Amino acid sequence: MQNTTTTAAPAAAAAVKPATRTRWAILAILFIVTTVNYADRASISIAGPEIRKVFGLSAVEMGFVFSAFSWSYVLAQLPGGWLLDRFGSKITYFFSIFLWSLFTMLTGTVGFFTGGAAVMAMFVLRLVVGAAEAPSFPGNSRITSAWFPTHERGLASALFNSAQYFATVLFAPIMGWLVHSFGWQSVFYVMGAIGIALSFVWLKTIYGPKDHPSLSAGELAYIEQGGGLVDLDRAKGAVRAAPAVDTAACFKELLSNRMLLGVYIGQYCINTLTYFFLTWFPVYLVQERHMTILKAGFVASLPAIAGFLGGVTGGWLSDRLAKSGYSLSVSRKVPIVTGMLLSMSMIACNYIQTDALVVAVMALAFFGKGVGALGWAVVSDTSPKEAGGLSGALFNMFGNVAGITTPIVIGYILQATGSFAGALVFVGANAAVTIFCYVFIVGDIKRVKLVKSLAPAPVK
Numbered sequence: 001m002q003n004t005t006t007t008a009a010p011a012a013a014a015a016v017k018p019a020t021r022t023r024w025a026i027l028a029i030l031f032i033v034t035t036v037n038y039a040d041r042a043s044i045s046i047a048g049p050e051i052r053k054v055f056g057l058s059a060v061e062m063g064f065v066f067s068a069f070s071w072s073y074v075l076a077q078l079p080g081g082w083l084l085d086r087f088g089s090k091i092t093y094f095f096s097i098f099l100w101s102l103f104t105m106l107t108g109t110v111g112f113f114t115g116g117a118a119v120m121a122m123f124v125l126r127l128v129v130g131a132a133e134a135p136s137f138p139g140n141s142r143i144t145s146a147w148f149p150t151h152e153r154g155l156a157s158a159l160f161n162s163a164q165y166f167a168t169v170l171f172a173p174i175m176g177w178l179v180h181s182f183g184w185q186s187v188f189y190v191m192g193a194i195g196i197a198l199s200f201v202w203l204k205t206i207y208g209p210k211d212h213p214s215l216s217a218g219e220l221a222y223i224e225q226g227g228g229l230v231d232l233d234r235a236k237g238a239v240r241a242a243p244a245v246d247t248a249a250c251f252k253e254l255l256s257n258r259m260l261l262g263v264y265i266g267q268y269c270i271n272t273l274t275y276f277f278l279t280w281f282p283v284y285l286v287q288e289r290h291m292t293i294l295k296a297g298f299v300a301s302l303p304a305i306a307g308f309l310g311g312v313t314g315g316w317l318s319d320r321l322a323k324s325g326y327s328l329s330v331s332r333k334v335p336i337v338t339g340m341l342l343s344m345s346m347i348a349c350n351y352i353q354t355d356a357l358v359v360a361v362m363a364l365a366f367f368g369k370g371v372g373a374l375g376w377a378v379v380s381d382t383s384p385k386e387a388g389g390l391s392g393a394l395f396n397m398f399g400n401v402a403g404i405t406t407p408i409v410i411g412y413i414l415q416a417t418g419s420f421a422g423a424l425v426f427v428g429a430n431a432a433v434t435i436f437c438y439v440f441i442v443g444d445i446k447r448v449k450l451v452k453s454l455a456p457a458p459v460k
Contacts, residue, residue, distance in 0.1 A: 020216040023147045023223060029205055030140050030160040032075055033097060036169035036195050037136050039175070040104045041069060043191050044126060046175040047184040054111075054184065055118050068123045070403035072130035077400070080134030082247060084142055085386070088233040090206050092389075093139040097199035100132035108185035133198025138392030139375065142232060145380040146209055149226020152320040154332065157377035158315025162370065163307035164274075169301060171376025208233040227294075229385055245450065247384045253452050254391055260382060260448065262441030264398040266336075267375040269430040269437070271402035273343055276427045277303050277366060279407045280420075288420045289355055299359055303366035310370025314339055318374055329445045332378055334440050339372025343431040350421045372434070375399070384448045393446075 044051075044066065051057065057065070083092045107125045110118050140160045148156045169189075178186045207213070209220055209230040224230045254260055282300045285291045291299065314335040322332035346365040349358050375395065383391035406427075413422045 020214065022212055022215045022219060023152075023209075024149050026143065026206065026212075027156050027159060029202065030143060031163050031166075033093075033198060033202065034136070034140065034169065034196055035167045036097075037100070037133060038164045039171035040100060040129065040191050040195060041133070042168065042172065043090045043175060043187050044069070046172060047179055047187045048272070050179055050184040051122070053340070055115070057119060060315040061119050065119065065122050065126060067404065068126035069130035069133075070400060072127040072348050072402065073134055074397050074400050075435060076131040076134035077138070077393040077397035078251070078390065081138050081387075081389040081391070084135050084139055084389030084393075085245070088208075089139045089142045089146075089389075090203070090208070090233060091142075092135050093206070094199055094203050096132055096135045096139070097195055097202055100129050100136075101192045101195025101199060103128045103132060103192075104188050104195060106188075108188035108192070111185050116139050130226070134393070134396075135211065135389070135392035138389050141376050141379050141383070141392040141395075142388045143206070145229045145383070146232040147228060148327065148380075149222060149223055149228050150381065151226060151319055153380050154318030154322065154335075155312075155315035156375045157380060158311045158318070158370075158374060161373055161376050162311030162315075163195070165311065165370065168304040169308070172301065185396075229388075232385065232388065245390075247390065249452055250384075250387050250390055250450060251394070253382075253450060254387070254394055257448055259442050259445065260391070260395075262379050262437040262443075263375065263382065264395055266434045266437040266442070267395055267399035267435040268402050270340075270369065270373060270375060271399040272406050272430040273366075273369045273427055275403050275406040276410065276423075277307075280410050280423065281362070282419050285288045285424075289358060291355065302363050306363040307370040307373075310339065310367035311373055312370075313367075314371035314374055317371070318377065326442075328381060329443075332374055332381070332445055333442075336372040336374050336438050337435050339368040339370070339433040340434045341370025342371065344368075344428045346424050348442060349429040350424055369431075370402045372431075378445060381445055382448055384450045386450055 048066070051065075056394075071366055080092075093217065103125050107122065107129070110121045110125070111119050138177045141157070144153060144156050144160070175187045175191070178190060209215060220230065278298075281303070285299055316332050317335045321334060322328065326334075343365045345361055345368070349361050352358050352361065376392075379392050380388075409426065410423045413426060414420065416422075
């Protein structure tokens with residue numbers, strides 16, 4: 001149902017004509033960094049078959065290597081969020097990019113080890129890469145909150161989130177060529193070098209809205225009047241004043257908020273779809289649909305393209321609804337619910353025989369996943385100003401637990417049934433749970449105001 005009264009912030013912002021579009025240049029940097037971020041995550045899977053062959057690793061040993069990133073990434077979310085709130089997005093994110101790229105590059109040196117030492121070195125380096133990447137997506141959310149008015153935040157968040165699909169389309173062929181032409185080490189050396197160079201570009205180009213040298217007064221007013229948190233990282237120095245928040249109490253307060261808890265659980269379920277496509281989907285094509293590995297590799301890229309298009313579509317639709325006068329709750333929930341309904345279509349593959357139709361349905365399902373992947377926009381809309389990093393980290397921690405559980409649960413289903421039929425139902429059911437969360441648990445989407453966890457301001 002459409003609101004009869006449009007919120008004041010978007011209306012005020014609409015009256016201001018921004019003279020520049022600096023905010024979109026900031027978003028372009030976020031998109032590029034996130035693309036490299038996901039390419040670095042995928043580097044181990046691209047190089048994995050060659051690594052396993054060179055070192056004679058068992059499937060169990062490779063499983064541990066593959067899982068290392070997700071374990072540390074999840075565990076480091078809350079410390080990463082605290083660092084963002086304590087030191088600001090710019091400096092924390094710089095060290096995040098630099099360190100994950102450095103340790104990605106060092107992964108190439110594992111070739112100097114043999115046997116168990118090589119496995120241990122690879123495992124430890126992947127752990128460190130996961131921990132270093134922890135502040136990245138909460139940092140994206142904080143920067144988007146600062147740079148974009150509410151009615152543009154859906155598209156902005158969808159664009160940086162869709163970089164995960166773009167990374168697969170762009171870098172997977174490049175990394176495959178590097179492994180084929182120069183050996184598995186070259187992937188880590190090249191991707192690490194790209195990231196290190198990008199970290200210094202970040203340092204020179206990223207500012208808070210009130211500190212940016214090229215931002216016009218008109219665009220600043222447009223952002224601020226539209227609900228952008230332009231003072232979020234106001235301090236120019238590397239170290240900001242400690243936020244007046246009791247971290248432990250804030251953690252409890254966020255988890256006790258029904259709206260946020262619904263958003264967090266919903267993100268876990270959405271990421272179950274993501275990790276199905278990242279892990280078991282190629283195996284499904286080979287084992288269940290009897291495709292060749294070469295054909296499966298090509299087909300697996302199609303859902304990534306569909307997901308990218310869906311992500312852009314979902315963000316555009318959400319912002320379009322907001323600009324048309326619909327409430328924030330409606331403009332965010334409609335794409336999420338619609339997208340998850342489309343994602344549930346994958347269950348129909350259990351009853352389809354034609355490979356081409358199966359691929360089309362899977363692409364539709366991942367398109368829907370992209371449309372519904374507006375969780376980061378919701379986090380930008382709802383996180384308390386004093387603890388945006390912590391809230392984003394908690395959200396990301398919930399979501400990426402799916403990276404640990406999804407491959408394991410599907411593995412047990414396959415072991416018990418010998419078929420992917422139950423696995424597709426399991427993944428589709430997670431889409432249904434997401435719908436339930438946003439319809440019955442989340443309620444009105446609005447910014448949380450901390451009450452119990454605000455500490456007295458420090459005495460200067």
